[in-house]
Amino acid sequence: MNRFSDRVVLITGAASGIGLASAQRFATEGATVLLVDRDTEKLEIALQTLGGDFHEAVTLDVTDEPGWISLADRIKSRFGKLDVLVSNAGFGRFLPIAETSLEEWRSIVSVNLDGVFLGTKHMMPLLAASGRGSIVNMSSIRGIVAAPGTGPYCAAKGAVRMFSKVTALECAEAGNGVRANSIHPGHIRTPLSAPAYADPEIAKTLLADVPVGRPGEPDEIADAILFLASDESRYMTGAELVVDGGTTAQ
């Protein structure tokens, strides 16, 4: 308990699934949580589940650069620093390459990748001001192993993996105390994936390559995110943490 008291934590995609589970775990551990999402209605509901009147909900599309700049100004005047940035907002869709329009490609890449870049760039001075800043970037097993029909998603998540390593090296070189790591969940049961698990045939196919025989739960990814954000992982930077029930071990 209270591993994150006195720490300010920003999570994107915090209104649902893994982002929401992480926000709840950080709040339980004493953090002040800034929940960022593009869905204002779901954000307000999410905020209510955290308790305490010091957490904040911020409506922002992570691809909106001016929005990130004004959020950085707001955090600077309110807190003067940011301790943890969890860039989690993202989505994917089944899209064979031949059926992917340039517009669909850009929409998936921009949320999953541009959002990570913009958050990193504009929050970096505040993370450096923390003296022990930690960035956790949401990739996927699809940032490591491919699957047909996931072209834009795989491309973006693979890029998030490498971008996190570059971030780690630039921070180490700058000596600003900021660490950056990527996290790679396997099949997790969240609102994003729930429709697939509702169909027994699709669920069977999805779980066929999961050695432990079940999807992961958002809490199980939240625990790994808290580890990467905490001092317990203080010698980890530029690393990739796979949380996939053994899927990529095969």
Ligand SMILES: NC(=O)c1ccc[n+]([C@@H]2O[C@H](COP(=O)([O-])OP(=O)(O)OC[C@H]3O[C@@H](n4cnc5c(N)ncnc54)[C@H](O)[C@@H]3O)[C@@H](O)[C@H]2O)c1
């Ligand atoms: N569910 C899985 O099996 C799984 C596996 C590996 C990685 N991931 C990754 O984990 C992250 C969270 O996924 P989830 O399953 O919790 O999904 P989810 O749909 O439950 O939650 C994603 C949240 O991101 C928000 N969001 C989407 N686009 C946004 C934007 N442009 N700006 C701000 N907010 C935006 C949505 O409104 C939503 O609240 C994603 O990056 C996803 O790719 C999920």
